[in-house]
Amino acid sequence: MSYPKSFLPWIVFAIVSTQTGRQWSALIGLVLAGGLLALGRGRGKGWDTLFIEVSATIFFAGLSIWAFSEPGSPARGYVGALTGLWLALTTWGSILARHPFTLGIAKTTVSLEIAATAGFRRVNLVLTTVWAASFTVADLAEAVLLHYAPHATAALVVLKVLGFAVPLSFTVRYPRAVRARAQKAV
Incomplete structure (x- = not known):
C-alpha cells in the first residue's frame, strides 16, 4: 500500500512546520512532493x-x-488547516472528476479483470469518500481550534493524526470486509 508514502510530504510538513516555520517547511514539502513525483514517474507509474x-x-x-x-x-x-483543506478539495475533486484518487493506486494491486469491475470502482469510491470526509472534518475542526485556541498544540496534533489514521485504517479494513462478503456469497 503506497498511501502513507503518498502523504509523506504532508506529514513531514505538519511536523517540521512546528519547528522551522512555514517558509522552510513549505520548501521541504515541495522538495519531498516533487521528489516522490519524479521517482514515481521514473519508475513508470501512471499519472493516475x-x-x-x-x-x-x-x-x-x-x-x-x-x-x-x-x-x-x-x-x-x-x-496547517489550509494544507488539510487542500487535501480535502483534492480528494473531493477526484470524486467529482469520476476518478477517485484511490483507484489508480488500487489498480496496481489487483488483476486487470478485477480492476475493470463496478464493484472495484464502488469500493474505491467509498474509500476516497472516507478520505475526503476525514480531511474535511479534521481540518475544519483544526481551523476552528486555531481560531479559538491557537496554542492548543496537542489537540491540533491529535486532529491531524486522526485525519490520516481514520481513513488509513478504513482503507486497510474495508476492502478485506468486502472480499470476505463476496466470498461468503459464492
Whole structure:
C-alpha cells in the first residue's frame, strides 16, 4: 500500500512546520512532493497513481511562493488547516472528476479483470469518500481550534493524526470486509 508514502510530504510538513516555520517547511514539502513525483514517474507509474503527489507538488509550490513573498501574512497561523483543506478539495475533486484518487493506486494491486469491475470502482469510491470526509472534518475542526485556541498544540496534533489514521485504517479494513462478503456469497 503506497498511501502513507503518498502523504509523506504532508506529514513531514505538519511536523517540521512546528519547528522551522512555514517558509522552510513549505520548501521541504515541495522538495519531498516533487521528489516522490519524479521517482514515481521514473519508475513508470501512471499519472493516475500519482494523484496525491501531483496535488502536493502544486500545493507546496504555491505555499512556498506565498510563504517567502508574504512572510507576515495574518493567514500564516492557518496554514496547517489550509494544507488539510487542500487535501480535502483534492480528494473531493477526484470524486467529482469520476476518478477517485484511490483507484489508480488500487489498480496496481489487483488483476486487470478485477480492476475493470463496478464493484472495484464502488469500493474505491467509498474509500476516497472516507478520505475526503476525514480531511474535511479534521481540518475544519483544526481551523476552528486555531481560531479559538491557537496554542492548543496537542489537540491540533491529535486532529491531524486522526485525519490520516481514520481513513488509513478504513482503507486497510474495508476492502478485506468486502472480499470476505463476496466470498461468503459464492
